[in-house]
Amino acid sequence: MRDFDEHNITAAVVERLADTSDPRLKQILTSLVHHLHAFARDARLSFTEWSYAIDFLTRTGHICSDKRQEFILLSDTLGLSMLVDAIDHPASAGATESTVLGPFYVTSAPELRLGSDISGGLRGEPLYVEGTVSSSDGRPLADAVVDTWHSDDEGFYDVQRPDLSTAALRGRFRTDANGRFYFWSIVPRFYPIPDDGPVGEMLKATARHPFRPAHVHFMISSRGHDTLVTHVFSADSPYLDSDAVFGVKNDLIREFTHEPPGTAPDGKIIEQPWRRLSYDFGLKQARAPAAHR
Numbered sequence: 001m002r003d004f005d006e007h008n009i010t011a012a013v014v015e016r017l018a019d020t021s022d023p024r025l026k027q028i029l030t031s032l033v034h035h036l037h038a039f040a041r042d043a044r045l046s047f048t049e050w051s052y053a054i055d056f057l058t059r060t061g062h063i064c065s066d067k068r069q070e071f072i073l074l075s076d077t078l079g080l081s082m083l084v085d086a087i088d089h090p091a092s093a094g095a096t097e098s099t100v101l102g103p104f105y106v107t108s109a110p111e112l113r114l115g116s117d118i119s120g121g122l123r124g125e126p127l128y129v130e131g132t133v134s135s136s137d138g139r140p141l142a143d144a145v146v147d148t149w150h151s152d153d154e155g156f157y158d159v160q161r162p163d164l165s166t167a168a169l170r171g172r173f174r175t176d177a178n179g180r181f182y183f184w185s186i187v188p189r190f191y192p193i194p195d196d197g198p199v200g201e202m203l204k205a206t207a208r209h210p211f212r213p214a215h216v217h218f219m220i221s222s223r224g225h226d227t228l229v230t231h232v233f234s235a236d237s238p239y240l241d242s243d244a245v246f247g248v249k250n251d252l253i254r255e256f257t258h259e260p261p262g263t264a265p266d267g268k269i270i271e272q273p274w275r276r277l278s279y280d281f282g283l284k285q286a287r288a289p290a291a292h293r
């Protein structure tokens with residue numbers, strides 16, 4: 001077939017996918033072609049605008065590194081990450097709600113003993129984080145892996161601070177026999193997502209601010225359960241209603257309570273006021289593997 005025009009090109013491209021052997025890949029690519037073409041028709045896209053988009057995506061790729069993931073930011077700020085999360089992780093009784101992974105997770109966080117301090121010597125208000133991990137039926141989960149990471153009291157993650165040579169404000173813990181975990185850190189601050197790249201250009205061009213409300217990230221896994229990726233947001237933070245990446249859910253907001261000097265729950269004597277974050281997480285039991293896999 002030749003002589004493709006605005007009206008027959010879409011069917012021709014879809015037809016070219018006919019021999020794709022993986023049925024799921026064929027379904028995804030067919031849908032992608034239909035929607036991309038529909039987008040170009042709907043927006044009446046000019047060649048100059050299409051070229052700009054190619055350049056924008058090229059620059060988005062070029063600014064990525066092992067410490068910066070601009071494509072995740074782009075997905076997050078367009079609401080696509082939360083849409084995929086909503087589709088793939090629907091709410092379920094007894095299970096904690098999920099939210100975006102974000103661009104600051106690293107796979108190499110140190111594994112630490114319960115009660116450790118992950119602040120890495122950074123200054124800030126002491127924060128005691130504690131909670132439990134249970135299955136959605138209420139059974140406590142021992143030996144669950146609790147991966148956590150958050151910003152400092154100026155709103156920066158360790159990977160954004162060139163003065164730090166080791167990990168800070170991140171760590172990996174295992175729950176005890178009763179499904180409990182606890183550790184010390186400092187209170188995180190709200191922060192702007194990195195806005196000196198293509199995503200920042202988009203935010204400025206659309207009169208959007210880049211801020212996220214203060215939160216602590218968690219990735220929690222346990223055998224026989226879906227891995228939970230979520231945050232707990234501080235109830236007194238600004239931007240809870242205008243998170244730049246659309247990640248806030250009411251059930252994920254908690255008071256980081258103000259506590260007086262004295263003996264902390266883990267027996268530590270603390271001579272200054274401190275804050276306490278408690279959250280009990282529920283993990284969804286894993287779905288049975290799909291029959292065709």
Ligand SMILES: [Fe+2]
Binds near residue numbers: 215217
């Ligand atoms: Fe974050």
